[in-house]
Amino acid sequence: MGKLLTAIGLMSGTSMDGIDVALLQTDGENVVQRGPSAGYAYDARFRARLKQGLEDAKSIAVRTERPGTLAQLERDLTLRHAEAVGSFLHENNLLPENIDVIGFHGQTVLHRPDEALTVQIGDGDLLARETQIDVVYDMRANDMVHGGQGAPLIPAYHAALANGLSQKQEIDAPAVFVNIGGISNLTFVGADRRIVAYDSGPGNTLIDQWVEAHAGVPYDQGGMIASEGTIVPELADRYLSHAFFTGEKRRSLDRNDFAPPTDADASLEDGARTLAYVTAAAILKSAGHLPEAPATYVICGGGRLNPIIMKDLTKLAGAARGRVLAAEALELNGDSMEAEAWAYLAVRSLRGLPLSYPETTGVDRPVSGGRFASKSVDAEAEQATRQVERP
């Protein structure tokens, strides 16, 4: 066992609903001690600015470009992360010196794996200065440099969690961890602990876009809207016959790869019901590319809070003798798992351990990644200035 480091993970996911924060003590390998976690929601105005950011990002050809509103947005997003860290430390009676490192995901504004282009805005140096904690950020880039899809990166953490399940929590193998965020992704963990992972399809984004446009609400809380509707088979088929599900290679997804339905496609309720089904059916369809049919599905991410998605998943997986569990059934936290993963990956990055593998992102060989931003850059710079100024 290596030395345990105390890390904070920060995730602003494709749903763009807020910042998830989690504390972890870990050696970056098999020791994972989960600490407190919290979520800090974005207000509607900031969410609108993020959406504009996605539009502005469409013209990016080189990943360092920040056209339109993006430069200011990157600064403000980083400052919001710094504020979230400040609140989190305060709420948990912690000080910056208690934390060894922050794993900072930033916000994905563009993801084109076919062009080896992925852009997460988030200024690591600014965050390190503001929080006075070292930061590891930009963790997807090196994977792409080595031929990977740049995502998903959470599988290394899923594997560590699977290894850490106690006997009491023993689950039937093979198991699959499914993250239903804006986009969904899955990590297969075989009986021999072999992992295979990839993005599995649209998650909540289509539902969110649909109910926002037609009911003025950011998401279908508790699946209430969907529960009033019925599935429109032609609409579901249109999504599920997308080339993404049948291509030979497993691709990672951009938020815009699947477009929401049009007004003519369905009523508000039927649209929400159909899209909830599509979310569940997409996971099963993608699971068809796994080495074996999973015996256990462990569901994480906001989608597990939509009972209609969970009902459909339970039925579809059950037909193939799979059992569906929410992460909480294994005493895991389905809301903070991604933030925990970013804390875990930051420690792996510091130790030079791989973040991704050929079986998780399609990268050529296991590779590490992430950029390091030191909290003490300012102190060093000040020191240098003082030395220069000395007579």
Ligand SMILES: Nc1ncnc2c1ncn2[C@@H]1O[C@H](COP(=O)(O)OP(=O)(O)OP(=O)(O)O)[C@@H](O)[C@H]1O
């Ligand atoms: N109570 C709830 N009922 C129904 N849906 C919910 C509920 N709470 C959250 N969600 C859904 O979960 C989404 C947020 O999920 P999550 O935070 O896992 O996504 P993310 O981390 O932004 O995405 P990704 O994993 O793709 O990066 C919300 O946008 C909403 O659609």
Ligand SMILES: CC(=O)N[C@H]1[C@@H]2OC[C@@H](O2)[C@@H](O)[C@@H]1O[C@H](C)C(=O)O
């Ligand atoms: C490019 C990008 O930000 N991808 C996200 C997104 O959200 C879910 C899915 O698509 C996954 O591939 C990834 O996030 C998770 C946390 C990951 O990298 O593991």
